[in-house]
Amino acid sequence: MPDVLELVGALPTPQWGAWEPLALSLLTAGAAALILAAVAAWQGRAPARPFALAALAAGVSGQAALFVSLEQPLRAYEFFLHPSFTSWTAAGAYIVPAFLACALLLAWRTRAPGSAGRLPAVAALAAGIAVFVYAANEIMACLGRALWTGPLVPPIFLVAGLSGAVGLAACLAGSSRLTGALARTLAGYAALAVAGCTVLAAILPPPPGFAGAVSLWWRAPEALCLLAAVVALAGWRRPGLGIFAAGLAGLAGDFLLFWKLIQLGQAFPRAAATVADKAAFLDLFTFPSLLAVAGIGGLLLALAALLPRVLPQKPLSASQGLRYAAKEPS
Amino acid sequence: MDPAAAAGHLQAYSKGDAMDRRSFLKLLGLGGASVGVLDAADVLAAAPGQGPRYAMVVDLRRCVGCQSCTVSCGLENRTPVGDFRTTVGEYVVRDAAASPPLVASLPRLCNHCEKPACIPVCPVGATRQRDDGIVVIDGSLCLGCGFCVQACPYGARFLNHETKTADKCTFCAHRLAAGLLPACVENCVGGARRFGDVRNPDSLVAKMLRDYDGKLAVLYPEKKTKPSVYYLGLDPFFVSAADVAAPMPYRDLRLGGPHA
Numbered sequence: 001m002p003d004v005l006e007l008v009g010a011l012p013t014p015q016w017g018a019w020e021p022l023a024l025s026l027l028t029a030g031a032a033a034l035i036l037a038a039v040a041a042w043q044g045r046a047p048a049r050p051f052a053l054a055a056l057a058a059g060v061s062g063q064a065a066l067f068v069s070l071e072q073p074l075r076a077y078e079f080f081l082h083p084s085f086t087s088w089t090a091a092g093a094y095i096v097p098a099f100l101a102c103a104l105l106l107a108w109r110t111r112a113p114g115s116a117g118r119l120p121a122v123a124a125l126a127a128g129i130a131v132f133v134y135a136a137n138e139i140m141a142c143l144g145r146a147l148w149t150g151p152l153v154p155p156i157f158l159v160a161g162l163s164g165a166v167g168l169a170a171c172l173a174g175s176s177r178l179t180g181a182l183a184r185t186l187a188g189y190a191a192l193a194v195a196g197c198t199v200l201a202a203i204l205p206p207p208p209g210f211a212g213a214v215s216l217w218w219r220a221p222e223a224l225c226l227l228a229a230v231v232a233l234a235g236w237r238r239p240g241l242g243i244f245a246a247g248l249a250g251l252a253g254d255f256l257l258f259w260k261l262i263q264l265g266q267a268f269p270r271a272a273a274t275v276a277d278k279a280a281f282l283d284l285f286t287f288p289s290l291l292a293v294a295g296i297g298g299l300l301l302a303l304a305a306l307l308p309r310v311l312p313q314k315p316l317s318a319s320q321g322l323r324y325a326a327k328e329p330s
Numbered sequence: 331m332d333p334a335a336a337a338g339h340l341q342a343y344s345k346g347d348a349m350d351r352r353s354f355l356k357l358l359g360l361g362g363a364s365v366g367v368l369d370a371a372d373v374l375a376a377a378p379g380q381g382p383r384y385a386m387v388v389d390l391r392r393c394v395g396c397q398s399c400t401v402s403c404g405l406e407n408r409t410p411v412g413d414f415r416t417t418v419g420e421y422v423v424r425d426a427a428a429s430p431p432l433v434a435s436l437p438r439l440c441n442h443c444e445k446p447a448c449i450p451v452c453p454v455g456a457t458r459q460r461d462d463g464i465v466v467i468d469g470s471l472c473l474g475c476g477f478c479v480q481a482c483p484y485g486a487r488f489l490n491h492e493t494k495t496a497d498k499c500t501f502c503a504h505r506l507a508a509g510l511l512p513a514c515v516e517n518c519v520g521g522a523r524r525f526g527d528v529r530n531p532d533s534l535v536a537k538m539l540r541d542y543d544g545k546l547a548v549l550y551p552e553k554k555t556k557p558s559v560y561y562l563g564l565d566p567f568f569v570s571a572a573d574v575a576a577p578m579p580y581r582d583l584r585l586g587g588p589h590a
Contacts, residue, residue, distance in 0.1 A: 071474020209574035270485030
């Protein structure tokens with residue numbers, strides 16, 4: 001094999017900005033939250049409520065990020081006028097609204113603990129799984145990106161989604177005075193999940209041919225993930241701010257893992273030799289990216305604050321309370 | 331490759347094997363004559379009874395890396411500054427068995443694949459393949475989601491932030507409709523880009539495919555996209571997507587390193 005040095009090459013800029021990692025992190029968080037809500041609702045357990053609210057808030061925010069990520073968002077009606085039967089993105093145009101409807105139904109039904117019903121739980125479970133299948137296949141269909149077609153992609157979607165889901169649910173449960181013990185449990189799981197995100201970000205290999213060309217910036221997302229994991233581990237036992245910190249760390253782990261997969265995945269050119277891993281990571285701190293994160297973060301915060309008020313929890317009857325208390329940790 | 335060694339070899343090569351003026355003029359005349367062979371009417375003529383199926387053969391032995399194709403394509407198709415429908419990469423190739431090292435050019439463009447990776451991922455059918463094999467984008471349908479850009483194994487597409495749609499080479503379909511050759515073919519100073527109808531046995535491309543059977547290569551055959559852009563004289567190093575050249579050490583260049 002000869003030694004080859006590139007003299008002239010056109011280095012393309014990343015085609016996707018911060019919107020796509022934001023959309024994927026929130027959609028997977030919503031999907032994981034809906035699956036967990038469905039399982040809890042089936043068993044009539046308390047986590048169904050924060051998970052259903054988290055699924056709805058993350059799903060709406062993720063859908064908004066997806067919409068804004070289009071160059072021509074006002075042409076979104078074309079998804080329905082000219083649907084393609086080979087594209088997972090086209091399938092997503094139907095799956096995501098169905099997922100949001102299921103999340104809304106479950107959030108409505110879990111207003112009274114233990115009364116969600118099994119049919120909504122089954123529908124929510126199917127919708128959550130469908131979002132995972134759609135989102136992962138949509139990315140894995142991009143043959144041109146070697147990083148996106150590897151065997152680690154499905155576990156990345158799953159672990160990132162779980163991290164975002166338990167993180168957001170911990171924040172939602174932490175804001176309710178009724179669910180303090182539950183919030184602490186969820187924050188603990190968020191700390192575990194963000195540690196999982198760190199491991200996956202660390203073991204994700206660069207594409208063949210580029211292994212020797214990456215710089216230390218390739219490792220920057222997992223360094224931030226590790227920081228988030230330390231914050232989560234330090235905070236999950238402490239009520240109040242500690243639980244919120246652990247919950248936010250879970251969301252951060254979700255986002256950073258997708259930043260590594262999507263943004264740093266675009267750092268490897270297909271028609272040139274120079275890896276732009278530094279620029280791809282530092283794109284996180286550019287004004288458009290920070291604006292996107294602030295915008296979607298603001299929407300998520302607004303929904304997290306609004307949804308418990310729009311869909312308020314019903315008070316327990318005495319008999320319900322006894323049954324319910326027997327199932328939950330004190 | 332050690333950049334200092336590469337620079338030294340290049341210098342030696344340029345001194346030792348310098349082409350004399352007579353040889354250069356002879357080659358120039360031959361090149362000009364061969365460019366004259368590319369008459370648009372002959373190239374575009376379809377075989378009787380069936381429509382054309384267009385392809386390109388890039389004769390790398392004739393490519394001098396002058397970027398005429400890059401510039402003429404940009405002017406013809408008004409691509410935004412910094413975005414390209416075609417580019418020419420240039421490399422120093424040093425084989426342990428052969429010396430001195432060579433400078434190799436590699437023009438890249440949309441491969442108008444028989445099995446394109448970009449078409450199935452388009453959610454609204456905006457990207458489609460015409461009967462003549464040209465892969466086109468319907469700008470009135472395209473949402474600019476960018477999945478086709480990410481799916482292309484050749485990096486031949488980009489999101490055009492002026493038109494807010496995906497963009498790529500169309501083999502200058504608008505020029506073909508007017509009976510003209512693609513801009514890059516017409517402006518290639520070495521006559522390296524050959525374009526035509528593979529279904530017409532008399533076309534230059536069909537003849538080259540016959541005459542150089544076994545010597546032509548396509549980029550990234552492992553992606554199973556069946557490209558319609560063929561290369562003659564392609565170094566095997568460039569065939570697989572997994573073989574990546576060493577990048578130019580720009581830092582050394584800026585600091586005044588050995589090849590600054």
